[in-house]
Amino acid sequence: MAKLDLLGVTKSFGDNMVCRGIDLSVDEGEMVCLIGASGSGKSTLLRCINLLEPIDDGRILLDGVDISEPGLNPQPIRARIGIVFQSFNLFPHMTAAENVMLAPRRVLGKSRDILDGPIKALFERFDLGQRMNHYPDQLSGGQQQRVAIIRALAMEPEIMLFDEITSALDPELVGEVLDVLRQLRTEGMTMILATHEMAFARELADKVCFLDAGRILEEGPPETLFSDPRETRTRAFLSRVL
């Protein structure tokens, strides 16, 4: 059984149909990259998986259980699926450490004392030990995004979603964030990325999906999809971005 299964997921905003029946299967420990032009539905799909947006039709199965059932309380599901946004969205009135501790304390009910050790270890693992007590506006974009990743990881999620997390960064800061993803990859985290970093997708993804107008037009291992795309639209997109 796959870790996550999307079956015919559709989502509209008013008259604008953003996801037009998406099927996708992600296995435990797999890294899936979603590529495609802006507006092709990558971000919306990630927000739907995290239940930030309710889907109109289709089903989302987590460990075989339908989590897209209308009326289901989304909170416990969201606590199991981490998401990192393009614009970091750190809480500006809290230090980096407080940002990270908020949800484990309030949602998982862990005490500050219990969290101190593991959170410090998380910060040190991603080379931010010296920045724990800084406020977001005292951190660089790359550091903020790494704190946002740590914040999601602190909930010990089963799946991590990354929504174009390097798109808002200066080019010289992209590397440090991608390094974090590499690290998570080797640790066997199940990940879905919406990304424009084609070289990165090619290097690390198990599976790459090309989204076009709300559908997965083509999917496959990166070697095949990047070197020998089947569809003309995939070929056209890749020739524009590579």
Added chain:
Amino acid sequence: MTDQTTLRGGTAPSLTRRQAYEQRLRRRSIAIAAGSTLAVVLAVVLLVPRAPGWDAVKRSFFNGEVFAKTFPGLLDAFMMNVAIFLWCAPIIAVLGLVIALCRDVRSPAFYPLRLFGAIYTDVFRGLPVILVIYLIGFGIPGLGLPRPWNSPYIWGSLALVLVYAAYVAEVIRSGIDSIHHSQRAAAASLGLSDGETMRYVVLPQAIRNVAPANMNLFIALQKDVALLSFIGPVEVFRQAGVYKSLMANFTPYVGAAVIFLALTIPATRYADYLMNKQRRRQS
């Protein structure tokens, strides 16, 4: 030494061309401002005393003897203003927050709260303060309540609390609306409930953002405490009226004005300073 000063070729603190130009401009505008201010002050000092009624006005409004005699009594009476302010302000802050939160609840079960919040702010922002003070201050004791429950201090304060809570609620609500929805999304994505998101993520930021605006409201409250004098309490404005009648002189009102200004000018300046600081931080 920095590269820049060596470039400019010297150890003396020389100015760049731009700095020298701006310094000239600055000196020029200071000189002009000083000149025009002096001209206006001179005109006032020379012309006003030439008005036909000046001597009478001076006697009845700026009488040093009356001022000296009544000022200590006015200060004593002002303590009553301070006391009324001090017990109203915290109640207003709490009630304002509660009303603001009422207007933000999403659950349909709490729709009555939402409706109540909307009606409440509409009604109390729509009435003149003095009218609310009259209606509550005379109306409720009119029910024939026993002492001390017929005290105008209680019902006058309640009127102020009701009116100002409505304004504070609107200010806090605008602060809540100013927090970008991506902050709520980030909190929700971590599994926080709506209530936790409000408590830990939205409100702390919102209240900080509107602190200067709220401070202006509390300065206005300090002044409006004087309105309670119309239903009984002897605070500084009422006390000034008593002195005026006793001495047939308006100087006590000027004394009361001086007392208010001594408090409100520093407070408004401080609120402006906070607001400017915030504007700088946000830009």
